[in-house]
Amino acid sequence: MSLKRPLFGFLLLNVALMPLMAAPQPRSRSQAAQQTDVKAHAKQISGANTSVHQDEGQRVFEQNCSRCHAAPDGFSSRISGTVVRHMRVRASLSQHDEQELLRFLNP
Amino acid sequence: MPRFGLSPLFVEMAQAARLVVFALAVLCVGQYAGAQDTPLLSGGVGFFTSTNGGNTTYQPIIEPLLAAPIGQHLLIESRAALIETYAPRSNGLSGYDHTFFGALTYLQGDAILTPHVTLVGGSFLIPFGTYNERLSPIWISNFQDGPLISSLGLASTGTGVGGMLRGSAISHRKYSIDYAAYFSARSGSEQFHSERSSGGRASLYLPDKRLEIGLSYNRLLQDVHENFYGAHVWWEPKNTAFRLRSEFARGHHAQGYWIEADYRTQAFGGLDSFIGRFEPVFRMQQTFRRDTVVSDGLPLANTQRADFGLDYNLPHNVRIITSYARQFSSAGNRNIWETGIVYRFLFPAWKGKSQ
Numbered sequence: 001m002s003l004k005r006p007l008f009g010f011l012l013l014n015v016a017l018m019p020l021m022a023a024p025q026p027r028s029r030s031q032a033a034q035q036t037d038v039k040a041h042a043k044q045i046s047g048a049n050t051s052v053h054q055d056e057g058q059r060v061f062e063q064n065c066s067r068c069h070a071a072p073d074g075f076s077s078r079i080s081g082t083v084v085r086h087m088r089v090r091a092s093l094s095q096h097d098e099q100e101l102l103r104f105l106n107p
Numbered sequence: 108m109p110r111f112g113l114s115p116l117f118v119e120m121a122q123a124a125r126l127v128v129f130a131l132a133v134l135c136v137g138q139y140a141g142a143q144d145t146p147l148l149s150g151g152v153g154f155f156t157s158t159n160g161g162n163t164t165y166q167p168i169i170e171p172l173l174a175a176p177i178g179q180h181l182l183i184e185s186r187a188a189l190i191e192t193y194a195p196r197s198n199g200l201s202g203y204d205h206t207f208f209g210a211l212t213y214l215q216g217d218a219i220l221t222p223h224v225t226l227v228g229g230s231f232l233i234p235f236g237t238y239n240e241r242l243s244p245i246w247i248s249n250f251q252d253g254p255l256i257s258s259l260g261l262a263s264t265g266t267g268v269g270g271m272l273r274g275s276a277i278s279h280r281k282y283s284i285d286y287a288a289y290f291s292a293r294s295g296s297e298q299f300h301s302e303r304s305s306g307g308r309a310s311l312y313l314p315d316k317r318l319e320i321g322l323s324y325n326r327l328l329q330d331v332h333e334n335f336y337g338a339h340v341w342w343e344p345k346n347t348a349f350r351l352r353s354e355f356a357r358g359h360h361a362q363g364y365w366i367e368a369d370y371r372t373q374a375f376g377g378l379d380s381f382i383g384r385f386e387p388v389f390r391m392q393q394t395f396r397r398d399t400v401v402s403d404g405l406p407l408a409n410t411q412r413a414d415f416g417l418d419y420n421l422p423h424n425v426r427i428i429t430s431y432a433r434q435f436s437s438a439g440n441r442n443i444w445e446t447g448i449v450y451r452f453l454f455p456a457w458k459g460k461s462q
Contacts, residue, residue, distance in 0.1 A: 059314070063312070063314055063317075067319075067341065067343060067350075068241045068242065068247055069246070069247045070420060072424055072451065072453050073422065073423060073424050075147075075453045075454065076145075076454060076455050077143065078143060078145040078455050079143070079144075079145050079146075079147040079453075079454070079455045080143050081143030081144040081176065082143070082144050082145060082146060082147045082174050082175075082176050082182075083147065083174075083453075085144070085174070085176050085182050085217075085219075086147075086174045086182065086184060088219070088225070089182060089184070089217045089219075089225055089227070089273070090240070090241075091285075092225075092273055092274050092275045092285035092286070092287070093275060093278075094222060094223065094274075094275035094278040094283075095219075095222035095223075096222070096278065097275070097278060102143075106143065
């Protein structure tokens with residue numbers, strides 16, 4: 001068996017996993033502000049001061065997204081609309097649920 | 108198959124390059140999208156090993172997913188699978204053979220027509236049962252391999268080429284009903300192979316009980332017309348990290364079911380604690396032959412299989428998946444050991460301004 005291809009596969013995997021092996025770097029304030037942290041939102045919303053919209057958005061998230069997969073650690077707010085539209089199709093969300101989920105991800 | 112005297116590696120890389128170029132072309136379509144609607148790249152990168160009946164295979168895999176919105180009501184989405192498999196040589200030869208598989212899993216356009224109706228066109232995952240659409244991505248599934256019955260009702264390839272209507276029919280606080288109905292034409296295209304079929308799925312979800320019950324139907328409309336029936340029940344008790352999923356499917360020649368349970372404890376500092384990241388998983392499945400016609404991908408003999416898994420959810424969207432399975436059948440009992448690691452990525456396709 002040629003060595004080139006397993007080596008190529010191994011290198012590809014390593015390049016892909018490289019960000020994980022690096023120690024987590026502190027993010028700048030602006031970078032942090034642009035991240036949608038789903039888990040943090042859920043924790044904040046579980047407190048006493050919750051808005052109706054956030055409650056509704058969390059309900060939609062729990063009932064439609066996290067039923068199938070774990071919440072990602074976080075993602076850029078620039079793709080939150082795309083994530084929600086993808087979930088609308090994949091999880092058959094209603095328009096109302098789509099809007100509440102978008103508010104939940106971008107409070 | 109090598110062409111024009113080129114090496115197989117070159118041909119395979121050229122195929123992969125074509126996929127990438129195609130993905131970039133689709134990306135460019137959505138470049139005028141709004142600030143929250145930047146196209147995204149998501150998916151999983153994994154490395155799996157499986158020891159089945161004493162033979163160990165190794166499998167690096169990449170499953171990228173692209174979603175690119177266009178305007179307010181359209182979405183283009185696609186998923187691909189790039190898999191290299193290293194398996195022991197047969198006939199008593201030493202060493203390993205390797206094969207490459209690269210293909211688009213689906214490529215579909217979604218048009219949101221009304222608050223309750225979305226039109227899907229292109230190559231799409233067939234909405235039969237739950238595994239194909241919801242659990243098949245490597246960054247979602249609890250086990251490395253799918254259920255034994257996962258090929259039932261999926262018209263060989265799991266994808267259809269045609270159109271589908273889907274959406275939420277009713278969405279209340281007490282209950283919701285969603286649906287999907289599709290028609291697929293026969294396609295002999297290498298990338299978008301499909302069979303002529305039609306079917307759909309409807310599900311009732313009770314939020315208070317966290318219970319979902321659904322029914323699926325599929326009819327193969329080419330060669331010998333066959334019907335497939337499916338049912339699924341999912342239950343996730345409130346305020347727990349316990350999930351119970353199950354599915355039954357009946358085809359013309361075989362039928363079977365699977366039940367899967369997984370749990371993460373919150374008792375030792377929450378889900379993100381060292382202990383809370385462990386996820387024991389159990390799956391029981393059985394298949395039953397109705398006749399011996401080979402047409403559905405299920406085992407040729409009645410089979411029982413129990414999968415015992417232990418997954419670990421690392422930070423940064425990394426997951427370790429391990430399992431041991433014991434399979435019983437008149438064709439022979441066997442042990443199946445599987446381990447793997449999966450990294451899930453999710454980021455914008457390009458830099459841009461935040462809203």
